[in-house]
Amino acid sequence: MKKLLMTGVAFATLAGTTFTAAPVAHAEDTMFVPSLSYRTGPFASGGTPLANGFADYFNMLNARDGGIGGVKIVVEECETGYNAQKGVECYESTKGKGALVYNPYSTGITLQLIPKAPVDKIPVLSMGYGLSAAAIGEKFPWTFTYPTSYWSQLSSILKYIDAEGGIKGKKIGFIYLDVGYGKEPIPLLEQLAKDQGFEIALFPVGVKEMQNQGSQWLNVRKERPDYMVMWGWGAMNATAVKEAAKIKYPLDKFIGNWWSGAHADLRSVGEDGKGYKSANFSGIGTSFPALQDVIKHVVDKGGSQVASKDLVGDVLYNRGLFNSVLIAEGIRAAQAKTGKKVITASDLRDGFEAFDLNEARLKELGLEGFTAPIKGSCKDHEGAGSVFIQQWNGKDWEKISDPIAPDTAVVRPLLEAAADQYLSDKPEWQTQTCG
Amino acid sequence: MFYREVGQFKTNYTADSQVFPILQDKLGIIAMLVIAYLIIPLAGNDFFITTVMIPFLVFTLATIGLNILVGYTGQLSLGTGAFMGVGAYSCYKLTTIFPDVNIIIMVLLSGFFAAAIGILFGLPSLRIKGFYLAVTTLAAQFFLEWAFIRIPWLYNYNASGAIEVPQRDGFGGVVLAGAAAEPVTRYLVVLSIVLAMTWVASNIIRGRIGRSWMMIRDMDIAAELMGVRPLYAKLSAFAVSSFYCGVAGAMGVFFWLGAAEVESFDINHSFLFLFMAIIGGLGSLIGCYMGAAFIWILPIIIRALPGALGLDINAATVEHINFMMIGGMIIFFLIVEPHGLARLWQIAKEKLRTWPFPYS
Numbered sequence: 001m002k003k004l005l006m007t008g009v010a011f012a013t014l015a016g017t018t019f020t021a022a023p024v025a026h027a028e029d030t031m032f033v034p035s036l037s038y039r040t041g042p043f044a045s046g047g048t049p050l051a052n053g054f055a056d057y058f059n060m061l062n063a064r065d066g067g068i069g070g071v072k073i074v075v076e077e078c079e080t081g082y083n084a085q086k087g088v089e090c091y092e093s094t095k096g097k098g099a100l101v102y103n104p105y106s107t108g109i110t111l112q113l114i115p116k117a118p119v120d121k122i123p124v125l126s127m128g129y130g131l132s133a134a135a136i137g138e139k140f141p142w143t144f145t146y147p148t149s150y151w152s153q154l155s156s157i158l159k160y161i162d163a164e165g166g167i168k169g170k171k172i173g174f175i176y177l178d179v180g181y182g183k184e185p186i187p188l189l190e191q192l193a194k195d196q197g198f199e200i201a202l203f204p205v206g207v208k209e210m211q212n213q214g215s216q217w218l219n220v221r222k223e224r225p226d227y228m229v230m231w232g233w234g235a236m237n238a239t240a241v242k243e244a245a246k247i248k249y250p251l252d253k254f255i256g257n258w259w260s261g262a263h264a265d266l267r268s269v270g271e272d273g274k275g276y277k278s279a280n281f282s283g284i285g286t287s288f289p290a291l292q293d294v295i296k297h298v299v300d301k302g303g304s305q306v307a308s309k310d311l312v313g314d315v316l317y318n319r320g321l322f323n324s325v326l327i328a329e330g331i332r333a334a335q336a337k338t339g340k341k342v343i344t345a346s347d348l349r350d351g352f353e354a355f356d357l358n359e360a361r362l363k364e365l366g367l368e369g370f371t372a373p374i375k376g377s378c379k380d381h382e383g384a385g386s387v388f389i390q391q392w393n394g395k396d397w398e399k400i401s402d403p404i405a406p407d408t409a410v411v412r413p414l415l416e417a418a419a420d421q422y423l424s425d426k427p428e429w430q431t432q433t434c435g
Numbered sequence: 436m437f438y439r440e441v442g443q444f445k446t447n448y449t450a451d452s453q454v455f456p457i458l459q460d461k462l463g464i465i466a467m468l469v470i471a472y473l474i475i476p477l478a479g480n481d482f483f484i485t486t487v488m489i490p491f492l493v494f495t496l497a498t499i500g501l502n503i504l505v506g507y508t509g510q511l512s513l514g515t516g517a518f519m520g521v522g523a524y525s526c527y528k529l530t531t532i533f534p535d536v537n538i539i540i541m542v543l544l545s546g547f548f549a550a551a552i553g554i555l556f557g558l559p560s561l562r563i564k565g566f567y568l569a570v571t572t573l574a575a576q577f578f579l580e581w582a583f584i585r586i587p588w589l590y591n592y593n594a595s596g597a598i599e600v601p602q603r604d605g606f607g608g609v610v611l612a613g614a615a616a617e618p619v620t621r622y623l624v625v626l627s628i629v630l631a632m633t634w635v636a637s638n639i640i641r642g643r644i645g646r647s648w649m650m651i652r653d654m655d656i657a658a659e660l661m662g663v664r665p666l667y668a669k670l671s672a673f674a675v676s677s678f679y680c681g682v683a684g685a686m687g688v689f690f691w692l693g694a695a696e697v698e699s700f701d702i703n704h705s706f707l708f709l710f711m712a713i714i715g716g717l718g719s720l721i722g723c724y725m726g727a728a729f730i731w732i733l734p735i736i737i738r739a740l741p742g743a744l745g746l747d748i749n750a751a752t753v754e755h756i757n758f759m760m761i762g763g764m765i766i767f768f769l770i771v772e773p774h775g776l777a778r779l780w781q782i783a784k785e786k787l788r789t790w791p792f793p794y795s
């Protein structure tokens with residue numbers, strides 16, 4: 001060891017003074033919502049439309065209504081690159097600015113933030129991803145998975161298969177990205193296979209082989225499953241559909257989850273992907289009045305980061321927008337409950353449990369038919385939302401089913417067991433509860 | 436002028452062979468320790484401590500581990516990330532099996548598991564050299580990544596496949612690990628472990644074992660002829676190196692991240708540590724600190740700059756600029772000084788010694 005063992009430390013101290021000296025850059029009457037986005041890295045094709053929709057809706061509210069309850073929303077993006085370590089860095093760098101809620105858009109980052117949420121008293125809204133067990137509100141008071149969890153979604157997809165001609169005795173192939181996200185629904189799948197009497201075959205796809213799934217699909221050809229269900233993300237989706245088409249697997253028996261059915265995925269496949277289905281919970285296209293407002297107030301005025309106007313209304317754009325709708329509704333509910341205009345993160349947590357996004361409210365928001373109604377409650381942090389099935393027609397997605405409610409009777413006890421298991425080694429969590 | 440040792444007389448050999456023989460160095464170290472132990476915990480905010488200092492120290496320790504292998508023993512390794520993973524997963528298993536034992540003891544113990552795995556994957560080094568050895572350590576990386584995914588026992592059959600840090604107390608009720616742990620507590624624990632292990636490393640390196648490593652690095656046949664046994668020298672280097680990496684991995688999960696999936700130990704991290712070691716300076720401990728600071732802290736500063744200056748640049752553009760700037764600076768520094776930042780610092784010290792009147 002030589003002199004200045006810790007030159008780095010000195011260097012860092014300098015940096016530290018810059019950070020502490022940086023002024024908090026927003027005035028009294030705004031609320032701050034950080035957006036953990038990923039416009040770079042291997043999953044940028046999914047992250048970009050999500051971040052665009054997320055920011056555009058809030059900007060539309062600011063431009064059209066002057067914010068929520070007269071308070072403007074400041075959205076600040078922090079680039080995570082879908083990387084858990086950078087995600088935590090973003091969390092730490094933005095939480096001091098009065099962040100109301102975190103939307104990590106990555107199961108890996110969500111898992112890191114769940115234990116931090118009750119300590120920092122900032123809710124995590126992992127909209128349809130993250131830890132399924134977080135749907136149990138009494139056990140996870142600070143985490144929300146509106147509109148439904150992965151497990152509930154899987155039960156909806158299986159219900160759809162069941163309605164198409166019975167699931168008993170069938171063989172269901174499950175192709176998934178071999179990370180936390182893809183493995184998440186497997187325990188439920190195994191349980192349901194036992195209960196409902198179908199067979200399963202698992203086909204993991206490693207992150208490195210996302211674009212080279214030849215061997216997995218060779219196995220699919222060998223196993224001949226009656227249906228294929230996919231838990232994919234990013235480049236994996238397009239490759240899987242292409243490979244399925246190549247081995248002449250009937251695409252109308254191939255159903256992806258809600259992260260496996262975006263325009264960005266299927267545009268590159270085009271006509272070959274015709275017939276492929278996926279789950280979804282946010283409306284397709286721009287025919288909704290709220291979307292028109294976004295175009296009028298934000299996109300046409302150059303306030304959006306979308307590359308072209310055609311991309312507004314894409315599946316993932318609308319998903320990001322829907323995320324903002326949920327937060328906006330939560331903020332409104334919190335404002336109504338507390339009587340304050342500028343709410344805090346823990347007020348928003350209460351707001352998430354109090355909001356009621358029913359048909360009438362959706363119509364008021366200009367989102368009639370956009371999604372199934374969701375009602376927040378202390379007990380149920382997935383809001384009993386439903387998914388519908390959409391199908392790729394070669395050029396665009398078409399909604400082909402009504403909302404399918406999850407099989408709550410089956411899923412809920414399993415979720416509770418998973419929540420108990422999660423809590424079993426966290427004594428400090430045993431005492432907390434919602435409401 | 437600043438580094439003149441004029442008037443500092445050494446009257447015995449012990450004083451002459453100290454790690455820091457010059458008074459200025461000693462004062463510098465004391466100043467650094469005061470900054471690290473007093474000023475940063477008192478003045479630094481949570482963001483600075485948790486996302487700058489803690490990961491910087493963790494990465495420094497991993498880089499020291501890698502530097503022992505690459506810089507001092509000359510065995511190229513691409514398995515650093517995986518060895519860190521071994522430390523992290525074994526610490527997780529240990530602390531879930533024995534929840535009452537102090538987590539710091541567990542973190543240190545987990546290094547031994549990493550060392551054992553390191554020895555196992557170091558065996559090919561007895562026959563394979565240079566880039567070919569790098570390929571076999573790459574095999575370690577892939578095998579261990581596979582094991583972290585495929586052996587559910589390692590993560591206690593958790594549905595998400597991740598290890599999550601349970602809350603751990605110690606020293607009379609202070610929360611050391613878990614989300615409720617104060618950043619300052621975690622920082623002080625990490626700082627103490629890293630400094631202690633740096634001190635141990637410097638002593639090993641200056642001693643018989645370290646010298647035998649360097650002999651192997653400089654010329655293995657000559658070393659063998661002079662009585663150094665390559666089996667012991669190489670395997671001990673692998674063991675010590677993996678021990679350091681394992682402790683760094685366990686600290687990374689328990690005192691920094693709080694939860695980890697296999698992606699926290701992937702091949703990109705192995706490359707990252709190799710870059711830290713090369714940019715900091717191969718065969719230098721201070722270089723490990725400098726390299727880790729360069730690769731980890733600089734991007735954070737660049738990311739924070741636009742906001743601090745009041746510029747409104749969107750996050751993705753900042754990230755792209757970041758990649759370009761860091762890439763450019765790596766090339767610049769390696770052209771200016773191929774032996775790394777540590778060598779630059781050494782040159783600076785030599786210049787400072789004669790400044791402002793150099794001899795020629």
